[in-house]
Amino acid sequence: MKEMVRLNGKRAIFFDVNQTLVQQGLSFEQCFAEVWNDYSARWAAEDRPKADSLWEQYITRWQQRKKGRTTFKQLDELQQQCLREAFEALRIPASSGVLRGFMQDIRRLQVAAKSMAPQAAKTLETLSRTYRLAIISNSPRSEVLMMLQRFGLESYFPEERVFTAQKPADKKPAPHLFKTALQTMQLAPRQALMVGNSWKHDVCGSVKAGLDAVWLHPGAVGPSAESGDKKISQQRLGKRKVYLIKQLDQLHQLFG
Known part of the structure; x- marks a missing residue:
């Protein structure tokens, strides 16, 4: 130059x-794990899927959707859809409101750490x-x-x-x-x-x-x-x- x-x-x-x-202070993956641990804190230990298991289910679907040039209109929608499928794969019940709140909590945690x-x-x-x-x-x-x-x-x-x-x-x-x-x-x-x-x-x-x-x-x-x-x-x-x-x-x- x-x-x-x-x-x-x-x-x-x-x-x-x-x-x-x-x-950046915390990565998306770190915030994902922290939010999940808070969400599942009251569950019995033997019934609670590990954060890394849920993350693996989520990130696999996210990467597949990105490669497939998804037709979803919003990235927010895509994230919630991948999270929904990850929850379903591990048989975790969740409403649309819970999924939306989960992603919002991740963003708030990320922003707070920046x-x-x-x-x-x-x-x-x-x-x-x-x-x-x-x-x-x-x-x-x-x-x-x-x-x-x-x-x-x-x-x-x-x-x-x-x-x-x-x-x-x-x-x-x-x-x-x-x-x-x-x-x-x-x-x-x-x-x-x-x-x-x-x-x-x-x-x-x-x-x-x-x-x-x-x-x-x-x-x-x-x-x-x-x-x-x-x-x-x-x-x-x-x-x-x-x-x-x-x-x-x-x-x-x-x-x-």
Whole structure:
């Protein structure tokens, strides 16, 4: 990568959420096990399926549904359907309300264990004065909205600028979410830029849709990081530019 020249000419900045604006505390699997243990705590030990048995039933079905490019309209519905089938496989009685509550409890636990990325709030506050900010995320919409509310970020990302996948085929790196965001916000690809931590989902996905991208990649901690090295570099990926940053507040440098 070569050293970067300041970027100009953009009107909107799209952000990923997990591991970009918000840092993960507990995995989905960890939260799944904890919610199940709470749910089944009053059962007799000999009658209670183990958390890992239920997880195996659930994740097997989830992976099969994803590969099959399911026709379910919502990812939330797909998760509840996989959970229902997992419960049925282990002969665990559960109503639709219980299944929905189970998944909601997992999301609440996940969100509670997350933390704001360093400098995220300050960076968003500064950028929002000049640019329209939006979210493009593979996470379920309900989880994204819950995270934005918890960390007080709704003013930067109103609901109409939160773009999430409705079905697995729409998820990044597919261009669907990027194109939907551009059309909704009435932007040409050259007028927007994507910021995210995933090379495959955020960088390659946005480039396929015609956008430039910023790859947030902290890398290994070493002498350069300890000494405050904040050089921004760039490279070409096809016809688009990709900028490499190690910390979110480097966006101030990038956008001047």
